[in-house]
Every structure is written in structure tokens, then in C-alpha cells.
Amino acid sequence: MALTRDGPRSLGEAATGGTLRLAGYLLLGVMLMMFDHRNGWLPRLRGAAAMLVQPAWRLAATPGRLVEDARRQLASAAYLRRENARLRDNLLLANVRIARMQALVRQNRQLKRLLDAVQSLQMQGQLARVMDIDLDPFRRRMVINRGARQGVHVGQPVVDAHGVMGQVTEVLPDTAVVLLVTDPSSALPVVDARSGVRTLAYGAGRGDLLDLPDLPVTADVRVGDELLSSGLGGRFPAGFPVGRITALKPDASGSYLRAVARPLAHLDRSDHVLLLRDLAEPFGPPAPAPAAGPPAALLGPAAAGSAAHPAPALRHGAGA
Amino acid sequence: MMRLDGQRVLFYLSLALAVLLLLLPLPAALRPLRPWWPALVLVYWVLEAPGRVGLATAFLTGLAADLLAGTLLGDQALRLTVVVFLALRFRARLRFFPMTQQALALLLLLANDALLRWLIRVVSGVPLPPPLAWAAPLAGAALWPFVFLLLDALRARLRLREP
Structure with missing residues (x-):
């Protein structure tokens, strides 16, 4: 039965047609790639196909989860006791540190009030679990088990206990894709914790490293320096550890220093991650003022209905 | 037509599994060597049941893989179509090769594909694969006998049960 169906197509037909x-x-494939590349179709299509993609992702993550569960089941009592003791120590240390920080936060708030600044460092987090699947193997991304229905949105920073991991780039109803800081298309504004030098850390793509290609030759940067997120750009909150510089050498032209840093976050080993909610106030220039046109009174009734920003217009009118 | 035929089920199941295997987590060191499962499975079906596999099947499988793995939409679809086209073209010869020679032919197919992948990535400006990824065709060819024998055994068992 099956054998008769095996050869319905003659060789010649296969060759010419x-x-x-x-x-x-091929044409169709190339066109799809062009549209996807230029218009970013894929995330939208994936959003539409989320009903199919999410179960597939979950299914693919099952082996990893089973292994993890089995490991947990089989962990010996001694191991658990040791881990418990270690965690307790860590908690104690962290609490002591928090207690010290509390005093600083209070002091900081007072100073801020004196300066009349409104920047706040308050933020909320949301825990998410990393789903154990590999996407495109040549990029650095991961999938987490929280999505739009849990309030995740594109651009949210993701951190673990040790440092910045990346940011959310794609949101499905119950899952989200996170672009790690080591992905070649990632750039993160950082500041040297010791000297205060600001620069950008790009993902090196290879070997899970960060690349800092454009430091001035005179920049005060040394091997071993810790990098913190600088908060410039307003996407990542300031002050989170990002990486530690491991190598430093002049670039090919000799006019810049090129540094390589190792990320502090455990990008490959993190199980749970924290999605940050409230961003710190973005640093940098204030939002551009709305375009100042002629006073509303001069525009007549046509503008009265369509005035998008009545307040500035009024102020303008009062000044004139 | 809509009769639940064992071989058809095996066909779709093997394709779905091949696409899911693309997502299976591997240690970071082995990641560039990840064999391209859909190509192996599709070539098997081309050799053994060419009536089932056409360029459309290859294209759709690739599209599903693109959608799941987040590669450029159309990337894997195009490459799988090329692999299946070449396999269909040389099917008469490939079928009667001994296993080692078949694996060698597959190595050539996959090496050709690695070149195509590199080309697509250069043109679209996506990060290039690490140098180790050029060895992935070797992994694929090494796995070919196992894929072939496994699928063949499953199919033979189904055929025994069916008539």
C-alpha cells in the first residue's frame, strides 16, 4: 500500500518542473526575508501566531524542566542543608547591607529635597522564570514565562541577583523574549564605578562578553574596574552592576582604547530573573516643548477645536 | 484521503519533532554545532517517500522553524527548500549509496547550506555565526546514519502492522 505511493513522480518531471x-x-523566501528585515514582520507575525508558538515553546522547554525537577528531587539532604546555610548567610549579609543602605536612602532623600529634585530610585519588580530553550543559536536571547497578560511590555529591563541581564524585546500573551546584554545588537550606557568614565557597552556576541570599543586613550579605566549602568537613555535604571573589565588594549588606529568586560549577571545559569517595573526618571534633557505657534486667539475658531496643547498656547497668550 | 495512516502520522510527527529539537537547550560550547534536524528528517523522507515531500513541504517546515526560533523569516524556509531540491534531484543516486557514502553526500549538502546561511547572514546584517559553526555539517552528517536507521525501523514496523 505504502510502497505503491512511493514513486508517483518520474525523475524527468522532478527535474524540469x-x-x-x-x-x-527562492524568490518567495528572499521577499519574505526582505520584508521581515526592513519592516520587522516576524514579531508581529509571531504575535498573531502566539497561540501556536507558545505551546511549542513550552513543549520544547519540557525536557529541561524535567531534568531540573529531577535534580531537585534527587538533591541530597546534605546538599540542601549546605545550600540552606549558604543562603541564610547571604540573607544575613544582604539584610545588614540593606540596613546600612536605609540610612543612606534617608539621607539621600533629604538632600534631594534640599535640591528640589524629583528623581526617585523606587522601583518594583516582578519575578519570572527562564524557559529552558535556545532560540537562534548565534544570538543571545532567552525566553521568560511572563508576558503581556502579566503586564510585561517591550523595553522593560531584566536583572538577576548579580547584575543587568538585558531587556524585553518581544512580548507574547504569556511569554516574552529578552535580548541579553551580550547580544551583538545590544548597547547599554555604563559608567566606571571607580573613575566615573561614561561609555557604551556593546554585546560582543562571541564568548558572552561585553565590548567597549570607543574609550578615549586618556580615559581612566583599568582592568578589574566594575561597570554600573549609568541610567543615560532612561531605559535601564542607574546603578545596577553590569560587568567587570577583563582586558584593555588600544584599537587598530591607536586613537581609542578598546576594553572587554565580562558581564556580572549569570546569563547562562540564572533560573529566576527580575523584571523591573518602574523606571527611574530618565536623565538628560527634558522632553521637547510642544511647538509654539501663534497665540490661539490669532488662529481663530479653526484652531480652537483642534488645539492639542491648550496649556502652552494659553501661557503664550498670557505672555504676549 | 483523511484516513489516519500510520506512515503519514510518522511523517508529520518526525517533522514536528525535528523543529522542536532546534529549540532544545544545549551547553553553550556545543551550541554552534547544533545539527539541523529538519534537513536530516526531510532528506530521509525525500529518499524513502518522495511523493510526500515537495518543495512546498520544505518551505512550510522552514517557515515554522523560523517562526519558532526567531531567525529571519524565510531564512530557514529558503535553505530547506534548496536542500530538498538538491536531494530530489540526486535522489536516484543517493538512494543506492551505501551508508557511509550517503553520510558524505549529506555532508556536502549541509556544507553547501552552511555557505548559504553565511551568505544570508552577511547580506541581512545579522550577527555572524562563530567559526565553530562551520563544523555543524560534520555533526549533521555524523548523525545521519542514526536518523536514517531510526526512521527506517519505525516505518518498517508500521508497514508490518498495516496491511
Whole structure:
């Protein structure tokens, strides 16, 4: 039965008709790639196909989860006791540190009030679990089990206990894709914790490292320096540890220093991650003022209905 | 037509599994060597049941893989179509090769594909694969006998049960 169906197509037919159809499919593939590349179709299509993609992702993550569960089941009592003791120590240390920080926060708030600044460092987090699947193997991304329905949105920073991991780039109803800081398309504003030098840390893509390609030769940066997120750009809150500089050498032209840093976050080993909610106030220039047109009174009734920013117009009118 | 035929189920199941295997987590060191499962499975079906596999099947499988793995939409679809086209073209010869020679032919197919992948990535400006990724065709060819024998055994068992 099955054998008779095996050879319905003659060799000659496959050869002649095939080439034309191959050309057709190649054209289709190239067109799809162009549209996806230029218009970013893929995330939208994936959003539409979320009902299919999410169960597939969950299914693919099952083996990893089973292994993890089995490991947990089989962990010996001695191991658990040791881990418990270690965690307790860490908690104690962290509490002591928090207690010290509290005093600083209070002091900081008072100073801020004196300066009349409104920047706040308050933020909320949301725990998420990393789903154990590999996406495109040549990029650095991960999938977490929280999505739009849990309030995740594109651009949210993701951190673990040790440092900045990346940011959310794609949101499905119950899952989200996080671009790690080591992905080649990631750039993160950082500041040297020791000297205060500001620069950008790009993902090196290879070997899970960060690349700092454009430091001035005179910049006060040394191997071993810790990098913190600088908060410039307003996407990542300031002051989170990002990486530690491991190598420093002049670039090919000799006019810049090129540093390589190792990220502090455990990008490969993190199980749970924290999605940060409230961003710190963005640093930098204030939002551009709305375009100042002629006073509303001069525009007549046509503008009265469509005035998008009545307040500035009024102020303008009062000044004139 | 809509009769639940064992071989058809095996066909779709093997394709779905191949696409899911693309997402299976591997240690970071082995990641560039990840074999391209859909190509192996599709080539098997081309050799054994060419009536089932056409360029459209390859294209759709690739599209599903793109959608799940987040590669450029159309990337894997195009490459799988090329692999299946070449396999269909040389099917008469490939079928009667001994296993080692078949694996060698697959190595060539996958090496050709690695070149195509590199080309697509250069043109679209996506980060390039690490140098180790050039060895991935070797992994694929090394796995070919196992894929072939496993699927063949499953199919033979189904055929025994069916008539």
C-alpha cells in the first residue's frame, strides 16, 4: 500500500518542473526575508501566531524542566542543608547591607529635597522564570514565562541577583523574549564605578562578553574596574552592576582604547530573573516643548477645536 | 484521503519533532554545532517517500522553524527548500549509496547550506555565526546514519502492522 505511493513522480518531471518551482520558492523566501528585515514582520507575525508558538515553546522547554525537577528531587539532604546555610548567610549579609543602605536612602532623600529634585530610585519588580530553550543559536536571547497578560511590555529591563541581564524585546500573551546584554545588537550606557568614565557597552556576541570599543586613550579605566549602568537613555535604571573589565588594549588606529568586560549577571545559569517595573526618571534633557505657534486667539475658531496643547498656547497668550 | 495512516502520522510527527529539537537547550560550547534536524528528517523522507515531500513541504517546515526560533523569516524556509531540491534531484543516486557514502553526500549538502546561511547572514546584517559553526555539517552528517536507521525501523514496523 505504502510502497505503491512511493514513486508517483518520474525523475524527468522532478527535474524540469522542479527548477522553475525552486526559483519561485527562492524568490518567495528572499521577499519574505526582505520584508521581515526592513519592516520587522516576524514579531508581529509571531504575535498573531502566539497561540501556536507558545505551546511549542513550552513543549520544547519540557525536557529541561524535567531534568531540573529531577535534580531537585534527587538533591541530597546534605546538599540542601549546605545550600540552606549558604543562603541564610547571604540573607544575613544582604539584610545588614540593606540596613546600612536605609540610612543612606534617608539621607539621600533629604538632600534631594534640599535640591528640589524629583528623581526617585523606587522601583518594583516582578519575578519570572527562564524557559529552558535556545532560540537562534548565534544570538543571545532567552525566553521568560511572563508576558503581556502579566503586564510585561517591550523595553522593560531584566536583572538577576548579580547584575543587568538585558531587556524585553518581544512580548507574547504569556511569554516574552529578552535580548541579553551580550547580544551583538545590544548597547547599554555604563559608567566606571571607580573613575566615573561614561561609555557604551556593546554585546560582543562571541564568548558572552561585553565590548567597549570607543574609550578615549586618556580615559581612566583599568582592568578589574566594575561597570554600573549609568541610567543615560532612561531605559535601564542607574546603578545596577553590569560587568567587570577583563582586558584593555588600544584599537587598530591607536586613537581609542578598546576594553572587554565580562558581564556580572549569570546569563547562562540564572533560573529566576527580575523584571523591573518602574523606571527611574530618565536623565538628560527634558522632553521637547510642544511647538509654539501663534497665540490661539490669532488662529481663530479653526484652531480652537483642534488645539492639542491648550496649556502652552494659553501661557503664550498670557505672555504676549 | 483523511484516513489516519500510520506512515503519514510518522511523517508529520518526525517533522514536528525535528523543529522542536532546534529549540532544545544545549551547553553553550556545543551550541554552534547544533545539527539541523529538519534537513536530516526531510532528506530521509525525500529518499524513502518522495511523493510526500515537495518543495512546498520544505518551505512550510522552514517557515515554522523560523517562526519558532526567531531567525529571519524565510531564512530557514529558503535553505530547506534548496536542500530538498538538491536531494530530489540526486535522489536516484543517493538512494543506492551505501551508508557511509550517503553520510558524505549529506555532508556536502549541509556544507553547501552552511555557505548559504553565511551568505544570508552577511547580506541581512545579522550577527555572524562563530567559526565553530562551520563544523555543524560534520555533526549533521555524523548523525545521519542514526536518523536514517531510526526512521527506517519505525516505518518498517508500521508497514508490518498495516496491511
